[in-house]
Amino acid sequence: MNKSSDSTTENATNNVTRHVTVAVIGAGTAGQNAFRTASKTTKNVVIINDGFWTTTCATVGCMPSKLLVAAASRAHDAQHSDQFGIHADVRIDGKQVMARIQAERNFFTHNVKKQVDSWPNDKKISGRAHINKDGLIEVNDELIKADKIIVATGSSPFIPDNWTDKLGKTLLTTDNVFELSDLPTSMAVIGAGSVGLEIAQSMSRLGVAVTLFNRENRVGGLQDDDINKKAIECLGHGLTMELNSRVDDVGTCSDDKKSTAFVKYKDSDGQAQEWQGEYVLVATGRRNNIEQLGIENLDVELDDKNRPKDLDINTGQIGDLEVYIVGDANAHIPLLHVASDEGFSAGSSVCPNNTDADMRPPSIPLSIIFCEPQIANIGMTLPEVEDSGLHYVIGEVSFDTQGRSRVMGVNCGLLHIYSCKETDKILGASMVGPDAEYIAHIMAVAITNELTIKALLDTPIYHPTIVEGLRTALRDVQDKMAIPYQAQLTQEDGF
Structure with missing residues (x-):
């Protein structure tokens, strides 16, 4: 070498x-x-x-966290269907919730391990x-x-210095939170990125008393201030958040029965506060x-x-x-x-005589957070667009009034599409809203294939779907570009 x-x-x-x-x-x-x-x-x-010879995603990441999200969604829907005239008494069995997460997680990891086991033993070293x-x-x-x-x-x-010693057994990360045998009674979540948001909201929906802390007045790493503001509004309906707060210290205090975790912090007004509870989940990144x-x-x-x-x-x-x-x-x-x-x-x-058959070009940036409503970022961020020197417009749609969103009772959200005036192509998008994962993939395909706004509008969008909101935002882009859309008029969103 x-x-x-x-x-x-x-x-x-x-x-x-x-x-x-x-x-x-x-x-x-x-x-x-x-x-x-x-x-x-x-x-x-x-x-x-x-x-372990499996993957982070299957073992301690994407899959167990989505299993937790799925359980929380079922509980939330069952508890919040009054507006549809449906009333139910819901009992959440924490042990069964965690047992299913672990069983299904083991199903995913078993399939990964099965493939690894098929490789020649002399090629693998533990x-x-x-x-x-x-x-x-x-x-x-x-x-x-x-x-x-x-x-x-x-x-x-990533765990801040000394927190492991200070918190002891009350410290959780994604490496051990899914190993709990039962849902906790209370939890502080430090960090409002993708991991923090998904776990905090899910645990809260499953009856855990959760407080989410973040040092910035920002969630999900959103860099579009309007989308961030909307995300905080939507998520704040069912989740206690201490944003723009500073954690000064963590630790435990003990009585004869058990240890209680504490978080000492300054709130958004600079006032000293203290949280106490069963666990502290550290979601400050990797x-x-x-x-x-x-x-x-x-x-x-x-x-x-x-x-x-x-x-x-x-x-x-x-x-x-x-x-x-x-x-x-x-x-x-x-x-x-x-x-x-x-x-x-x-x-x-690394292979000789390679035909480049498996070479993959760099992917268009695409991230999705599976809280509800979901958060998605595709392509260039708004600060990147602003710094690019390109002439752009921002098309938007609110999901507060969008037809299918109101039908489903999930009408909270906002989509911004950043588009180049010279090329009529999409530069990026940011969104908080229902079914953001599907709209995000459509946007990623459009950016990857350099589709124009008109080309994307010429594709069929079924009525009534939440995806119709995408069409409204695209039309807003065209209006702001002062480029008339001459195609045959179609039925407006949701009506």
Whole structure:
């Protein structure tokens, strides 16, 4: 790996137990895809993994959290159907809720593990890899020389300094919250990003006394102030939030029976406050697992946030080194579909005689938060559009009055579409609203294929659907561009 041939290196090389064409370190979504793709064209490949041989998504991320969201949605609908003339007494069995989450989670992880088990045993190594000063991979009792290395070591929940010691058993992260045998009585959630929002709202809907804290007056990382304001309004109907607050201290206080967690903070007015309850869920983001790997011994440079410099976002390659860092490990866009594409691309790039069949172009930015109403961001953010120098307009639609949304009783939301005046194409969009996941995918397809506003309006949109709101926003774009739409008039949204 571009190392000097001094005597120390020569001695180390003589002790090599295995020489491979490709070594993949990490067996999450990105690593598994990289291994499978590389294996198509070379048999001299090995994958090394420390911990479970499933994925973050299936084990502690996307899937168990969506199982929690699904349970919460059922409970909420059953409890809040009075407007339809439907009245019910609802009993929530916390143990059954958590048991189903764990059982279904195990179903997903079993399927992942089943595929891993089908791989040849001599290609899999369980253990913690470390890259030494000679660029060789040390793992267990092996010393491996790899012509090419794919790093896919994923990420872990970030916990502020000393919080683990201060909170003890009352500290939760996504690594252990889904292992609870019963729903807690109360919970503080620190962080209003995707994880914090989904878990906080779901737990609240399931009868847990939840307070959500965030240091900014912002939720879901929204960068469009109008969408953010609307999201806070919609989510605030059933969730206690302490936004624009500052956590000063956390800890526990004990009596004869149990420990109680506390959070000392200053509220949005700067007044000192204290929360007490059963658990504190820390949802302050994730950090890539790269610090202890020895990546610097491969001449890879990291910035002050542990992100690799000279990263090719198409392949994950670092400069002209035969080193590829993919998935959450590169801290580029920590989303499953991005990690999947990066794994395929890296696995293709390292293989000789590759036909580029599995090369994936960079994805259009797409994120969806599965709170209710859902939050979605697609393409360029509003600050990016503003900084681009492009002439743009913002088309919008409110879901407060949109036809199908009112029929369903989910009428709270707002969609903004950012469109370029010169090209008549969509630059990006931000939304909080019902069925945002479906509108987000339509928008992503439109941006990926560079469809014009007119081309998108020429496609059929069925009546009456929530997606009709998208058409209203697109028409608003055209009105603001002063470009008349000449197609035959269609029935207006919801009526």
